[in-house]
Amino acid sequence: MKKFSRQRQAILECLKNTNCHPSAGWLYDNVRKEIPNISLGTVYRNLAELSQSGDILSFTPGDGTERFDGNTKPHYHFYCSSCRSVIDVDIPTIEDLDRKAAETLGCEISYHNLIFYGICRNCRESQ
Amino acid sequence: MKKFSRQRQAILECLKNTNCHPSAGWLYDNVRKEIPNISLGTVYRNLAELSQSGDILSFTPGDGTERFDGNTKPHYHFYCSSCRSVIDVDIPTIEDLDRKAAETLGCEISYHNLIFYGICRNCRESQ
DNA sequence: CCCCACCATAATAATCATTACTATTTTAAT
């Protein structure tokens, strides 16, 4: 049976209260403010479990880190190739895509992941 | 000035002649059949350069590896969560998405990357 | 309320992909 843990709760809270799509390392640094001796392995394990159970989302922008998202409503992301920040893209998701792809491939699709790449406004302006 | 190298040529050839969307490690193993003492660093460096120059594409399915593609025509991918293989998805790319996202975000978008997730036909049947 | 089996944790070591470094070799322009 799955048991309650203060650590998992704190990680989930931290992720729900930010919109910066952090990595495991960022969450580790920030949860440590509340639980100073939390272990990095604990952060990784809980993020994997929460992701597995569907309580959070995860994706890889391609900079060598996995990013997590407390917002489980399907949506797309923008990744700034300059500052490595991730921003939500508020356009409707195309649910029909999964059906089309499944038809073409002849297999079932669980979901899709869409990331836009470019330079964010901050970075563009501060050049 | 950019100089010719047998190694870069072999890497590009190898990538153009497969449809398996390999990782750097796979390319290293396979190019070694032709150039046995090629260095892994050489493979990584050339893949980065070829990707930068637009001669190849790259993406990260999220299993901790970067995958490369000799087909530079924009298209989408399917990743099998069971066998970790990548398959091209032959549906038209939605170029309009970049414009829509750019409008919403107020910044320029260079491109987008779309990956479908599920279990491929082979894996489904062999269960 | 206390015991116990089980789950989760902290701390650390190990792994894996990728990148950095450096001395040597290759390329191509003169």
Added chain:
DNA sequence: ATTAAAATAGTAATGATTATTATGGTGGGG
């Protein structure tokens, strides 16, 4: 052929993630 720039092989180092293990916390049954 000479030479400077570019690329390489081999190796070390990095950084993110995963595995290990002994210890501590949780919650149900007695």
